[in-house]
Amino acid sequence: MNRYNLTSDQIPTAWFNALPALVEPLLPPLHPGTQEPVGPDDLSPLFPMGLIAQEMSPELWIDIPGEVLDILRLWRPTPLVRAERLERALGTPARIYYKDESVSPAGSHKTNTAVPQAFYNQAEGIKRIATETGAGQWGTALSFASRQFDLDCKVYMVRASYEQKPYRKILMETWGSEVVASPVDQPDHPGSLGLAISDAVRDAGGRDDTHYALGSVLNHVLLHQTVIGLEAKDQLALAGEARPDVVIGCCGGGSSLGGIALPFMADAAVRLVAVEPSSCPTLTEGTFEYDFGDTAGLTPLLAMYTLGHDFVPPSIHAGGLRYHGDSPIISNLVKSGRMEAIAYPQGKTFEAAVQFANTEGKLPAPETGHAIRAVIDEALAAKELGEERVILFNYSGHGFLDLSAYDDYLNGRLIDA
Amino acid sequence: MNRYNLTSDQIPTAWFNALPALVEPLLPPLHPGTQEPVGPDDLSPLFPMGLIAQEMSPELWIDIPGEVLDILRLWRPTPLVRAERLERALGTPARIYYKDESVSPAGSHKTNTAVPQAFYNQAEGIKRIATETGAGQWGTALSFASRQFDLDCKVYMVRASYEQKPYRKILMETWGSEVVASPVDQPDHPGSLGLAISDAVRDAGGRDDTHYALGSVLNHVLLHQTVIGLEAKDQLALAGEARPDVVIGCCGGGSSLGGIALPFMADAAVRLVAVEPSSCPTLTEGTFEYDFGDTAGLTPLLAMYTLGHDFVPPSIHAGGLRYHGDSPIISNLVKSGRMEAIAYPQGKTFEAAVQFANTEGKLPAPETGHAIRAVIDEALAAKELGEERVILFNYSGHGFLDLSAYDDYLNGRLIDA
Numbered sequence: 070m071n072r073y074n075l076t077s078d079q080i081p082t083a084w085f086n087a088l089p090a091l092v093e094p095l096l097p098p099l100h101p102g103t104q105e106p107v108g109p110d111d112l113s114p115l116f117p118m119g120l121i122a123q124e125m126s127p128e129l130w131i132d133i134p135g136e137v138l139d140i141l142r143l144w145r146p147t148p149l150v151r152a153e154r155l156e157r158a159l160g161t162p163a164r165i166y167y168k169d170e171s172v173s174p175a176g177s178h179k180t181n182t183a184v185p186q187a188f189y190n191q192a193e194g195i196k197r198i199a200t201e202t203g204a205g206q207w208g209t210a211l212s213f214a215s216r217q218f219d220l221d222c223k224v225y226m227v228r229a230s231y232e233q234k235p236y237r238k239i240l241m242e243t244w245g246s247e248v249v250a251s252p253v254d255q256p257d258h259p260g261s262l263g264l265a266i267s268d269a270v271r272d273a274g275g276r277d278d279t280h281y282a283l284g285s286v287l288n289h290v291l292l293h294q295t296v297i298g299l300e301a302k303d304q305l306a307l308a309g310e311a312r313p314d315v316v317i318g319c320c321g322g323g324s325s326l327g328g329i330a331l332p333f334m335a336d337a338a339v340r341l342v343a344v345e346p347s348s349c350p351t352l353t354e355g356t357f358e359y360d361f362g363d364t365a366g367l368t369p370l371l372a373m374y375t376l377g378h379d380f381v382p383p384s385i386h387a388g389g390l391r392y393h394g395d396s397p398i399i400s401n402l403v404k405s406g407r408m409e410a411i412a413y414p415q416g417k418t419f420e421a422a423v424q425f426a427n428t429e430g431k432l433p434a435p436e437t438g439h440a441i442r443a444v445i446d447e448a449l450a451a452k453e454l455g456e457e458r459v460i461l462f463n464y465s466g467h468g469f470l471d472l473s474a475y476d477d478y479l480n481g482r483l484i485d486a
Numbered sequence: 487m488n489r490y491n492l493t494s495d496q497i498p499t500a501w502f503n504a505l506p507a508l509v510e511p512l513l514p515p516l517h518p519g520t521q522e523p524v525g526p527d528d529l530s531p532l533f534p535m536g537l538i539a540q541e542m543s544p545e546l547w548i549d550i551p552g553e554v555l556d557i558l559r560l561w562r563p564t565p566l567v568r569a570e571r572l573e574r575a576l577g578t579p580a581r582i583y584y585k586d587e588s589v590s591p592a593g594s595h596k597t598n599t600a601v602p603q604a605f606y607n608q609a610e611g612i613k614r615i616a617t618e619t620g621a622g623q624w625g626t627a628l629s630f631a632s633r634q635f636d637l638d639c640k641v642y643m644v645r646a647s648y649e650q651k652p653y654r655k656i657l658m659e660t661w662g663s664e665v666v667a668s669p670v671d672q673p674d675h676p677g678s679l680g681l682a683i684s685d686a687v688r689d690a691g692g693r694d695d696t697h698y699a700l701g702s703v704l705n706h707v708l709l710h711q712t713v714i715g716l717e718a719k720d721q722l723a724l725a726g727e728a729r730p731d732v733v734i735g736c737c738g739g740g741s742s743l744g745g746i747a748l749p750f751m752a753d754a755a756v757r758l759v760a761v762e763p764s765s766c767p768t769l770t771e772g773t774f775e776y777d778f779g780d781t782a783g784l785t786p787l788l789a790m791y792t793l794g795h796d797f798v799p800p801s802i803h804a805g806g807l808r809y810h811g812d813s814p815i816i817s818n819l820v821k822s823g824r825m826e827a828i829a830y831p832q833g834k835t836f837e838a839a840v841q842f843a844n845t846e847g848k849l850p851a852p853e854t855g856h857a858i859r860a861v862i863d864e865a866l867a868a869k870e871l872g873e874e875r876v877i878l879f880n881y882s883g884h885g886f887l888d889l890s891a892y893d894d895y896l897n898g899r900l901i902d903a
Contacts, residue, residue: 071559074491142488143571143847154560172589174847176886216844236653236889243843243892426660427633430560430591469593469886472653475660 071153073304075146080138083130085295087331087398088288093405095397096372099359107369115273115281119189123289137185140217144173149304154428163451165444167464168301168329177466178325179210179284182293186282187214197221197279199272201265204230204388205237206466207284212244225251225268228260229384236470261381262392267365285322286362286396294328301461302332313461315340315447319439321389323396325465341408343399344439348485349382351395352403352410360394373400385415385485386474387435411443414485418442419478434466435474488570490721492563497555500547502712504748504815505705510822512814513789516776524786532690532698536606540706554602557634561590566721571845580868582861584881585718585746594883595742596627596701599710603699604631614638614696616689618682621647621805622654623883624701629661642668642685645677646801653887678798679809684782702739703779703813711745718878719749730878732757732864736856738806740813742882758825760816761856765902766799768812769820769827777811790817802832802902803891804852828860831902835859836895851883852891
């Protein structure tokens, strides 16, 4: 056996909320004008109350609505796969497992939060959602989810990705969304997640029928992603593993990493590792302080690791990791020492991604390649030490819509290689 | 429950061979020069003896080698999914199940035969394989499989697809293949499968270290694909279905259709349906006669439905269905009345594909869209009659690398719409 499947009625029925489980409580978000802690009313122009309540909930478990489960069941539970052929190629005694989130309709983990976000907005009478997207993973996921709940969706796509990756734009349009390049008012600017968030927040703030949706960073987003780690726990048990020794995920805003790692945070024997690009080294070289989530300073101030809200990272292919800040929950775990962080240049991550494609067959998204680089290095370290290390990682998305990036890698055209 | 999974040790361990089960025996292939029936020696410059034996085998079951199973287990057994949201959108009493072959590394069913073909070639000392590809599904599958067995692979890609679908070319290159546009000697010609086969056969015929590999049509290819239908049988039983009332697949050369349909051929209560493009209507408007498999007349003559080996179909997006002939096994079943055939213009198939994407989430390959069109029409016919029809179809591949086709559809640029 190399794959461990759960049946569709074994899907988790509650999300795991990390907030009450943090050793050091989160610092509250501050209003961008008054710099006072924000309350639910401050957030209500942008988010439905269902999500605002989750953003601040003290409950350890939060039930997943049946309407959400009905859609998640289109692809969940996702497979847990043992990467035996990669292990063999590395000659490692480590056992490597990956949670395959690439099987979702949009091809990544982002659908796990897109569906409940669309659901709560529709339930509260919202007709239209505005959002940003980097490489397009989040935009495609929200487009799919919006279509399921008959919501209109407008996506502000970071211009560098909009131009490099036309296929993701077409996929969003196939699900009925409108897609424009961001920043909308600077047509020569390559864009960044921070700038695109500003565009989307401005759009949502200006219309009563419209809310904003964010694909990462916020507490409720990481909450929705915990289905990944919760399923993985059950599946590791099926594989006969008591626990992973280390859980690894790539980290931009932190949602795919949080999704797989948070359900393991209470077990001190499990190492948690964040992997980021060295060209956008938020956790490894940023400072922990209050900063805006967007470039224009429209969002609340969050206590997080940041490179500064006006930092514009180079146009690397892992567009989903080009973010100046980081999730407050992930930042909290790194600051307290519970989670490690590591950074790689993108050339090293593509090398790992191609090794994965050539052994396990699957072509990873460039973001996912960051996790795979760290997994391979962990497995080689285990080999050096002769250790039977159990490694779990989040295969957060496929790279079928990022093939131009592989073309650049194969032909020596990468920056930050 | 809407998905029915088998565990990785429930993968079929033998292929089902349709040859001894056909009511009317197949007419033998004829040598292109002598017009006499070909024997194993005639085929040995192009194929390994392991595959030649399968091409002519009288055995009903043929064991799958362990080395092949080890690689198939990377993604097999594939899921059987009930398309409940599509059923609901159609308001049909029919129950629709699809076998999801899109989860393979290359994104389609083609890997099922690419792996054993690479295995038998490597086992007999071959170092290099030449092949053709239409939309790129077969070329990517053989590139993946060749890499697993350390074979060099050269792919002659139909020029229309080479130019419309650069991403598939990059995917083949990522797995180490060399890809060129075909026909190689006519740079302004859009190409066809028949012409690309000629290019690849010429290449393989000219080098001792090189064999040729074909992704469809031949008996051994359909044999390898029967894992699809064999798994589906077990999974339908898990779903509590005694049998499907109808099994549907798109049909170009016939391998995805054969793969899902042949294991059901002995049960006369199960209707079998081939779906082809009306712009390349081999089964519905072609004639049954001996014809060459390629345009230049280098291959043996096969008894099949054909539009003539010099027929060049229009450049529709379902490149995998642009073939002048058809599998002798499929042709035999259609001629004897055991299998039905139906043709659709591509606009109707994209309409169905988008309806599937909007309900079930998954974006189908244009080829797969043909099957979905027929499935929807079957489900609507069942609604009209108030019948609980059980429909099984082959979701042969995803459309992530065909998004330019969706762009054309969404913007009214399709021919044969």
